[in-house]
Amino acid sequence: MDYLLANTPIEKLESECLIVAIFEENQLSPAAQTLDSLTDGLISNILTRGDIKGKVADTLLINYLPHAAIKRALLVGLGDKNDLSSKKYRKAVAAAANTLKATQIKSADCCLVENQVTGQNLTWNARHIVEAFDAPFYQFNDCKSKPAAKLTLTSISLHSETDAVAIQAGLDQGLAIAQGVALTKHVSDLPGNICTPTYLAEQAIEIAKQHKNLSAEILEEADMQKLGMGSFLSVSRGSRQPAKLITLEYKGADANTQPIVFVGKGLTFDAGGISLKPGAGMDEMKYDMCGSAAVLGALQAAAQLQLPLNIVGIIPSSENMPDGDANKPGDIVTSMAGLTIEILNTDAEGRLILCDALTYAKKFNPDVVIDMATLTGACLVALGRVPSGLLGNDDTLCNDLSAASETALDSVWRLPLWEEYQDQLKSNFADIANIGGRDAGTITAACFLSRFTKDYKWAHLDIAGTAWKSGDAKGATGRPVPLLVQYLLDRANAA
Structure with a gap:
């Protein structure tokens, strides 16, 4: 259009x-x-x-x-x-x-x-x-062998006969957001046999080639092994597709300006691992990488708008499959941060790849870190498909995201991240368990991630209920790209 x-x-x-x-x-x-x-x-x-x-x-x-x-x-x-x-x-x-x-x-x-x-x-x-x-x-x-007819x-x-400058600014913003959303939808809607971790890495490289302020770096499994990402790599062991750690870096401000870091969960297919998911609806688990697609869409929009910010996108990408070498319930792995994790359920794998990516984010000396992930079905139960869940360790950051969501009409609802919930993650055999039981599943998942984000200001967006639609309208929504870009616009205006 x-x-x-x-x-x-x-x-x-x-x-x-x-x-x-x-x-x-x-x-x-x-x-x-x-x-x-x-x-x-x-x-x-x-x-x-x-x-x-x-x-x-x-x-x-x-x-x-x-x-x-x-x-x-x-x-x-x-x-x-x-x-x-x-x-x-x-x-x-x-x-x-x-x-x-x-x-x-x-x-x-x-x-x-x-x-x-x-x-x-x-x-x-x-x-x-x-x-x-x-x-x-x-x-x-x-x-499709026969594509749908093109719309007319x-x-x-x-x-408008007034204020062409203001309207043109809105056109530019809207076009960048719309194209970022379209990219996010397209990558998310691709099937898992096409959209693999390698495919996501290739998309990041292509986006970087299109914008002079963008650069991409891809870490292979051997690189991650050297970094000690035992938690992330434990998930990819069950897949024939090699894991990738994808970094997109946008430089629009002075080199000394601390970057805003986005981290997006990139599970290109999630069968649940040994803790196998039910067959009904499993096809929708190709959407477990919507967080990573949103990072691609938001970085593309930022580059298109030439925002005066430094932004880093980090995408840990893997599949979660059942295999003879896959994680087993009861296994204990060591994260990049040095914390040991008892894997009580292999279907709680998103936090296992995110925790190492969040630790990796520290190397960029971030101003803030915002992760987005289709992390918990509990978020869909709690909030439905209207708002994304928001949790974090910094009130200013969470308030800024809430304000941006109102402007973007990409709503969020903040949930508590209280210390009392941390007790649900206790393990008799490791530093931390990867699940905290049925109660408050969205909150305990964020509590798990919070163990790896103590050195910076951090917010977590659980987009399990908002990243895609089911039923006759099945398809990706492109959220939370509008929210992320609005946050960036607000930061740019403040700067």
């Missing part, structure tokens, strides 16, 4: 379709008022007839207008004019995108950016138009 900025007055505009907002009680947005004047009161007459009520996400496509230069109009409801929240606006824009998706319209001019959203500005408005339009037009065709709509122009 192409996204453009248009400032031609509506009176002089030629358009296949003009998207304008209406409100409850038959109120028209400025663009709708202009269109109403050009069409001798057509819009007002339609509202008077009650064909559309103006409620949030109501849409009505008018296929003919008595104005030759504008062929169609899409009316989009925004609800109460004095109470247009961020979520209502995003919902309405998404409704507009889905309506046009089902048509043969090739291009459209969107005037929704002009409407005042509570607490937001034109840059935010423009950015979320791009994000909301891009999402439903994502298609996965890589593995290929161009959206954001129309």
Whole structure:
């Protein structure tokens, strides 16, 4: 999809379709008022007839207008004019995108950016138009012998006659985020026989080649052995695919500026190991690498926006398979940090690869470290598929992520990381057990990771409920790329 900025007055505009907002009680947005004047009161007459009520996400496509230069109009409801929240606006824009998706319209001019959203500005408005339009037009065709038909709509122009600079900034941000989300979805949706740890490493190298401020480094199993990553390597022993430790480094600030470090879990397939998962739904365990895909998407977006920050992405990648050499329940391994771990359940493997990656992160002298992982089914049980779970050892960092989630509409909910939960990880035979029982599974998983993050400010995002959808809508969501990029934008603005 192409996204453009248009400032031609509506009176002089030629358009296949003009998207304008209406409100409850038959109120028209400025663009709708202009269109109403050009069409001798057509819009007002339609509202008077009650064909559309103006409620949030109501849409009505008018296929003919008595104005030759504008062929169609899409009316989009925004609800109460004095109470247009961020979520209502995003919902309405998404409704507009889905309506046009089902048509043969090739291009459209969107005037929704002009409407005042509570607490937001034109840059935010423009950015979320791009994000909301891009999402439903994502298609996965890589593995189909007959790809789905290409969607007709290929161009959206954001129309406004004021503050082109602010709107262009929103376009740039939205495009970078949308492309980062699309990359994340695509890599996540690939099957495990294609998207292997080696494939992820190759993708990181390709992304680095496309941006001069990005560089990639790949550590092999022999390198990790020298570093003492016994916990990580114990997971990969059960797989024929070699593990990779992938690092993407973006340098947009002075060399002395401490970097923001993202760590993403990269289990390209998780069968559970010897603690084998049930067969039903196991195909979705190709999504156990969504955290790593989000790191790739966020680093690509940061490089595209040329943010004045230093950012490091670390991806520990492996498979977790049952094999004669795989971890067994009761095995004890030694992590890079020197802590010994009793593996009570081999299906709690994400924390085993993350703990060594989090220890490795110290070499970069990080300002903050944020990891993201499809870590626990308990998070899905506790929070559903709306927010990602957030835990951490630094209130400022967690508060910053919460604030960014509100702006990005990529929600999080903070859970406690209290000392009392650490007792559940006691082991009679090692320094720590890799599971803490049924109670508070998301929290005890974060407690495990916290043992390896004491030397820096750290936050953990459990995206098990938000990284992909099941059922008829099965597919990756691209979260938490919008949250991560918004956090980076906030940091850049503060700098």
